[in-house]
Amino acid sequence: MSNFTRQVMVCGGTGCIASESDVIIDRFREGLASLGLEGEVQVLKTGCFGFCGQGPIVKIHPDNVFYVKVTPADVSEIIQEHLIKGRRIERLLFTDPKTQIRLEKHEKMEFYQKQYRIALRNCGFINPEDIEEYIAFNGYEALGIVLSEKTPQEVVQIVKDSGLRGRGGGGFSTGLKWELAAKSPGNEKYIICNADEGDPGAFMDRSILEGDPHSVLEAMAIGGYAMGANHGMIYIRAEYPLAIERLNIAMKQAREMGFIGKDIFGSGFDFDIEIKLGAGAFVCGEETALIHSMEGQRGEPTKKPPFPAEQGYKGKPTSVNNVETLANICPIILKGPEWFGSIGTATSKGTKVFALAGKVNNVGLVEVPMGTTLREIIFEIGGGIPDGKAFKAVQTGGPSGGVITQADLDTPIDYESLKSIGSMMGSGGMIVMDEDDDMVEIAKFYLDFTQDESCGKCTPCRIGTKRMFEILERLTNLEGDPEDLEKLQDLGRMIKDSALCGLGQTAPNPVLSTMKYFPEEYEAYARREKKTTYAIDSEKCIGCTACVRVCPVNCITGSVKEPHVIDETVCIACGACYDVCRFDAVVKP
Amino acid sequence: MAIKSLEELKKIREASKKKVDLREKGESTEGMTEILIGMATCGIAAGARETMKALYEAIDEAGLDNVRIIQVGCMGYCHSEPTVQVSQPSKAPVLYGKVDEQIAREIITKHILKDEFIDDHLLNKTFVKA
Incomplete structure (x- = not known):
């Protein structure tokens, strides 16, 4: 046993580092050293705990105490009170949003209770920069077992039997993908890890690479063995510097210990991995565009077939697998396909990681079994909507998906069910909207993103999305007409039918789905009605002038202690007066 | 130091287990025995640090993987420091006072392994109920 009696685990994910968790680590080390405790308390930087809305997170073991929203200024108190005197620091414990009770252990938090972690199993639990x-x-045991006891065909069969499907959004059977690449003739084959996570709001791939890079490297080597590929490549966007740094460290360590390189586990199997940096274009998540980008060409998709399994990187058989998909491989090998197949629904096995964001109390990364309902994710794990507001909709599948409303909250989520209610799994972004959100503006936001990210190769996507965006702008500027709504629908359907790749084929989804569920909001814009105007209830207003002081366009007038009035022609409906009024005198129509 | 067999990998794993032992015990929820040791100023002055070290060594020697040591504050029994509480699953917690290194070892070898109390050092309160 080491001489350490305590371990302080500090989240080193990008989110927490942005809130100075690296400074927190330095302060801990300095503070402990000055007290001569550096030999007793070990300070570790881990991957993401997933509870990003509460970051930076500091966990103390073996006490199993979970501190949230820690700042560098809190460090000396944690050392003095908790580490030296053994007292919990109440104010740094997580407060349950429903019961207002302060919770010390993560397993008592609703956020963690319904989660089941396979892909994120090591994130926040190990030091990602230490292969030991x-x-x-059980790291690298799956690779050892595969290389010493299984044939490539057996590995393919295990992955096929498990029912694992692509987690990047496509949902194609991973085992089948490997089998197709294995059966394609040729000695030179490639396995590519798709880490070009482009969906705005999704960050599970980044978190896995930052928190548990070895799990992806090991799975790539297993995949390489299964399909007969000796080359692995990771295509990752350059805007993920921390993930790249950790991958490089992990690759160096794995190479030193012989888990990648020549004659792995003495089996005669050679496998090496290299990293290719992408410039962060959304379309490069599409596998053919990704391969072109890796070859040094423009990141544009080409039609399929030929599929990459037949002709991929440099024209050789290639399998492109998403980060989260790969993170599931080792547990499947170690625990068996039956175990994996026992989790989830009839068609979708295992778990899915969702990036929960927007108007929800517990923002973060959550991993749940397939078949969990949206209500469980948003209202139990997510802790519901902040400030007692009403739930309006949730967008899944990012800019390729659609909105899901109250009516479908109890649908058990899997690839098929999400499609049947007009959205899609996508890579797992989940943006929650409350009663105040304007659905037309939301659709416009996503379309602005896709029209900007369109690679420009095919006309429907290049011009179609631009025109749709212009119509939406016209509507929200109150310059539109009712026939604009028909145009939007027609154009949307045409783009879906005629675009070359997934980006274009799904780009109209946010517009079409919000038009389906919230037609009245579009119609109001088409009639050029201002969406909200605020007014002041003269009975309730006591003339405190608080609203006058916050109004950014100075449209509120009235003298002190007299009821005030809002000039509706100037009001921009920002809601500042509503938020500041302590007498409920400002009313929303 | 390239690893060439599953056996070699398992050796490295056993050696690496110690690095993550504290965490693994901390996260376990079932069947864990908790040993709470008073590590406030009074406890430390009375030798709680040496007591804790002895507890760790005794646990290691006995090869116990279901015991975790938690450092806690003062409970007012400053006259009997160092104090150590043993909380075993589904049993009432037991508190010991004046636990020196020798008694610490006995807590592991007698109380935990053989279910025998060390009568001369029993206190009738616990950290939970005090």
């Missing part, structure tokens, strides 16, 4: 910690939790 990964090995301590």
Whole structure:
């Protein structure tokens, strides 16, 4: 046993580092050293805990105490009170949004209770820069078993039997993908890890690479063995510097220990991995565009067939697998396909990681079994909508998906069910909207993103999305007409039918789905009605002038202690007066 | 130091387990015995640090993987420091006072392994109920 009696685990994910968790680590080390405790308390930087809305997170073991929203200024108190005197620091504990009770252990938090972590199993639990910690939790055992005891065909069969499907959004059977690449003739084959996570709001791939990079490297080597590929490549966007740094460290360590390189586990199997940086274009998440980008060409998709399994990178058989998909491989090998197949629904096995964001109390990364309902994710794990507001809709599948309303909240989520209610799984972004959100503006936001990210190769996507965006702008500027709504529908359907790749084929989805569920909001814009105007209830207004002081366009007038009035022709409906009024005198129509 | 077999990998794993031992015990929820040790100023002055070290060594020697040591504050029994409480699953917690290194070892070898109390050092309160 080491001489350490305590471990302080500090989240080193990008989100928490942005809130100075690296400074927190330095302060801990300095503070402990000045007290001569550096030999007793070990400070570790881990991957993402997933509870990003509460970051930076500091966890103390073996006490199993979970501190949230820690700042560098809190460090000396944690050292003095908790580490030296053994007292919990109440104010840094998580407060349950429903019961207002302060919770000390993460397993008592609703956020963690319904989660089941396979892909995120090591995130926030190990030091991602130490291969020995990964090995301590059965790391590289799956690769050892595969290389010493299984044939490539058996590995393919295990993955097929497990029912694992692509987590990047396509939902194609991973085992089948490997089998197709294995059966394609040729000695030179490639396995590519798609880490070009482009869906705005989704960050599970980044978190896995930052928190548990070895799990992806090991799975790539297993996939390479299964399909007969000796080359692995990771296509990752350059805007993920921390993930790239951790991958490089992990690759160096894995190479030193012989988990990648020549004659792995003495089996005669050679496998090496290299990293290719992308410039962060959304379309490069599409596998053919990704391969072109890796080859040094423009990141544009080409039609399929030929599929990459037949002709991929440099024209050789290639399998492109998403990060989260790969993170599921090792547990499947170690625990068996039956175990994996026992989790989830009839058609979708295992778990899915969702990036929960927007108007929800517990923002973060959550991993739940397939078949969990949206209500469980948003209202139990997510802790519901902040400030007691009403739920309006949730967007899944990012800019390719659609909105899901109250009526479908109890649908058990899997690839098929989401499609049947007009959205899609996508890579797992989940943006929650409350009663105040304007659905036309939301659709416009997503379309602005896709029209900007369109690679320009095919006309429907290049010009079609631009025209749709212009119509939406016209509507929200109150310059539109009722026939604009028909145009939007027609154009949307045409783009879906005629665009070359997934980006264009799904780009109209946010517009079409919000038009389906919230037609009245579009119609109001088409009639050029201002969406909201605020007014002041003269009975309730006591003339405190608080609203006058916050109004950015100075449209509120009235003298002190007299009821005030809002000039509706000037009001921009920002809601500042509504938020500041303590007498409920400002009313929304 | 390239690893060439599953056996070699398992050796490295066993050696690496110690690095993550504190965490793994901390996260376990079932069947864990908790040993709480008073580590306030009074406890430390009375030798709680040495007591804790002895507890860790004794646990290691006995090869116990279901015991975790938690450092806690003062409970007012400053006259009997160092104090150590043993909380075993589904049993009432037991508190010991004046636990030196020798008694610490006995807590592991007698109380935990053989279910025998160390009568001379029993206190009738606990950290939970005090």
